[in-house]
Structure formats: structure tokens, C-alpha cells
Amino acid sequence: MSRWEPRARERLVRAAAELFDEHGYDSTTVVQIAQRAGLTKSTFFRHFPDKREVLFAGQDVLCELLASGIDAAPDEATPLTAVAAGLEAAAGNFTPELRAIGPVLRAVVENNSDLREREALKHHSFADAMALALRRRGIAEPAAGLAAWLGVLAFTDAYACWVDPSCDQELTALLRLKLGELRAAISSLD
Amino acid sequence: MSRWEPRARERLVRAAAELFDEHGYDSTTVVQIAQRAGLTKSTFFRHFPDKREVLFAGQDVLCELLASGIDAAPDEATPLTAVAAGLEAAAGNFTPELRAIGPVLRAVVENNSDLREREALKHHSFADAMALALRRRGIAEPAAGLAAWLGVLAFTDAYACWVDPSCDQELTALLRLKLGELRAAISSLD
DNA sequence: ATAGGCGATGGGACTTGGTCCCATCACTGT
DNA sequence: ACAGTGATGGGACCAAGTCCCATCGCCTAT
Numbered sequence: 413m414s415r416w417e418p419r420a421r422e423r424l425v426r427a428a429a430e431l432f433d434e435h436g437y438d439s440t441t442v443v444q445i446a447q448r449a450g451l452t453k454s455t456f457f458r459h460f461p462d463k464r465e466v467l468f469a470g471q472d473v474l475c476e477l478l479a480s481g482i483d484a485a486p487d488e489a490t491p492l493t494a495v496a497a498g499l500e501a502a503a504g505n506f507t508p509e510l511r512a513i514g515p516v517l518r519a520v521v522e523n524n525s526d527l528r529e530r531e532a533l534k535h536h537s538f539a540d541a542m543a544l545a546l547r548r549r550g551i552a553e554p555a556a557g558l559a560a561w562l563g564v565l566a567f568t569d570a571y572a573c574w575v576d577p578s579c580d581q582e583l584t585a586l587l588r589l590k591l592g593e594l595r596a597a598i599s600s601l602d
Numbered sequence: 603m604s605r606w607e608p609r610a611r612e613r614l615v616r617a618a619a620e621l622f623d624e625h626g627y628d629s630t631t632v633v634q635i636a637q638r639a640g641l642t643k644s645t646f647f648r649h650f651p652d653k654r655e656v657l658f659a660g661q662d663v664l665c666e667l668l669a670s671g672i673d674a675a676p677d678e679a680t681p682l683t684a685v686a687a688g689l690e691a692a693a694g695n696f697t698p699e700l701r702a703i704g705p706v707l708r709a710v711v712e713n714n715s716d717l718r719e720r721e722a723l724k725h726h727s728f729a730d731a732m733a734l735a736l737r738r739r740g741i742a743e744p745a746a747g748l749a750a751w752l753g754v755l756a757f758t759d760a761y762a763c764w765v766d767p768s769c770d771q772e773l774t775a776l777l778r779l780k781l782g783e784l785r786a787a788i789s790s791l792d
Numbered sequence: 793a794t795a796g797g798c799g800a801t802g803g804g805a806c807t808t809g810g811t812c813c814c815a816t817c818a819c820t821g822t
Numbered sequence: 823a824c825a826g827t828g829a830t831g832g833g834a835c836c837a838a839g840t841c842c843c844a845t846c847g848c849c850t851a852t
Binding site: 490491492493528529530532533535536554555557558559561562565569590593594595597598600601602 | 751783
């Protein structure tokens, strides 16, 4: 039995990803996920607060990385420069393995409204974390919130490119590129 | 019996708002909501896709208003001017009655993570609708998406002020004000 | 080595959100 | 009076999520 083998959490994530890919998110049961991981429903909910979260596991770390990256930016950094520092810090969390399963994850999330909803909440969390860090630097609203959402837009754009197999650039380069494009687009708004 | 009385949907919304205010969202059951409205669980789910939606009923109309407002903006309008037109069009959907129960709704939503999640999804919907309408005007990405999120930020800011009893300004005025503040903040970003 | 202490797990009862299907009721036009 | 239509009631059913307790394996102190 695999009951007492280590890395239970990781086994649950892998089992969930496999089953979601095979039968879809809706047609997969938490009990099935736990069974494939050699565990039970009880243990699943001890590791994840709900079924959706198994696909977004570890994204709370991103908030901390974003904030610490902004905190660590030099004092003379402009808001957007600080945001760029936060994004760069967060980029370290994205492994090549994550890049490999990226297309599968995207397909699963895009085909389920519950998962898109959770994704939207995560984006808000990113924005909130960055805005808070920016305010710690003395940047007032609404500039802090605006810069933070610019960061989220750059991040989502860059991530979408990064997981696309036809794009082999590094994530940090993509982040800088997308943030630059957004910065350039600002002047065309009005 | 009230079984065949009209406005079943409205009765369900009122019953839900009352019960959420009295006992909280989590401690209120769909069966209880239906009972207070003189209906049953079956009928509740015939009017709303899920329990959360009873608090966001009619927000899909906002997407259409935002889009049609942007579509109706003059050809020479800049992206932000078009967004302003969309926001102004959407403002017509906010009645004084909605303003009165605003603080209650805010408290209920802020105290429940499921509801904040749904709210985040609604904001994404607003942004998507506005970005799509802006692209119809020939505005390319990422400018369209950026302008759309500026609109969402202005909208949420303005709405928060509007429902605050200590602020008696009109929503359209607040929208113009917040959008102006955001526009001014842009130059301070970098 | 033995006895406990501790954290992780299994397992089952339970509540609730949500789906499905069918019978029933009221209204409408013929 | 009659049939058709749309909204409702009601019950069976499934899966998500909560709660509680027994159990298991490991670790440590004596």
C-alpha cells in the first residue's frame, strides 16, 4: 500500500491532473483522485481546502514572492520598476516541469467556469498583494492599485506565452517584454 | 398561499437578502430562502444557477450596457473616453433602491470567500466585455485590455463611494471623478 | 525494549448545494 | 368543457465539504 509513502500532497496533485486530463474536471470525483493517489477523501481535504485548489496549489507563495520582490526594490525605483522587480521574483517559482504541463492545465481551467472563477480570485490576490507592497513604499492610491493591475496583466500575458510550446523564451524575458508593451500602450489610451 | 403570486424571482432575491442579513450567508439554506419566498428549492434553482448568483442577479446586463455604451461612443473618442461612455451607460442600471441596500450587500459579500470569488469573476466579465467592445473600435491589445481594466478599477472605486452613506454624489459624477484620478495617476507610474 | 506521545490517515455519519425527472397546478385559447 | 402550455412542487439522487473518532506508524523518554 502507498498509504504511508511520503509526498502525499504531491501524489494528490499528480493524480488530479491525470484524471482531469483523462475525464475532465467535472467528471472526476474527489474520491477518485484520492484513490489513485492511494489515499482517501478525508486526507484530500486535509491537504486542500476544496477540489479546485488542487490545481492552484502553491499560488499563495506567489503573493509573498511578488510582495517581497517589490519590497526589495531600490528606494529610487518607480512604481512600475518595483512591479517589475516583484514579477521577476515570482518568476523563480515557475519550473520547467510546470511549463510542460501548462497546456493541459490551461485546457482544464478554460473548460470549467468554477476553475475560471478561482483563477479570477487568484488574480485579485496577486493585485492586492502587489498594491499593498507598493503602498508600503509610499505610493498612494489609486496609483498603487493601477500599477498592481498592470503587473497582473503583464503576468497573465507573459504566462500565456510561456506555456505556449511555439514560444521558447524565458519567463523573465517575457515579463519584461509584456510590461514594456503595456507601458508603451499607456500613452495611446488618451 | 403565495405559490402563484407574480414576481417570484424578485421575492426570492428579497428573501435571500433578508436572511443573509439576519443569519449570514453560510448559515442560510437555499431551502430557507425558498420557504420565505413561499416557493421551493426546485423553483429557486430554476431562477438562479446557484446560491451565490442570487446576490449578483442582473449583473450580466451590465456587460451589455458597458459594451453598448462603448459601441455608441463617437468615432473620434479615445480609448478612455469610450470607456467613460460605457461606464456612464452602465450607471443607468443602478437605482436608488440598490444604493439603499448597498452597505448590507457589501458586508455580506466581504464576509464570505465564495462571494468575493464570484465578485472577482464578475469584474473579469466586465473587463472582457469592455475589452471586446474596444477591439471592435480598432483598438489593439494590450491597449484594449488595459483601458478595460482601468474602467473596472474606476467602476469599483466609484461604486464603493456611491454606496457609502457619507457620500451623496451621483454615480455618474463619481465615475468621471475616479476615472479622472486614474488617468492622472498614470503619469506617476514611471 | 517498552510505554507513551504525536501527527497523519481511514472511515463513516451528516449537511448542503445542485441535478433530474415527473406529477400537478393555473391560465389560455378553442 | 377541453387540451395545451408554462411554472411549480416534490422526491430521488449525486458529489462537495464538515466533523468526529478510531487507528496506524514514527519518535522519544525512561
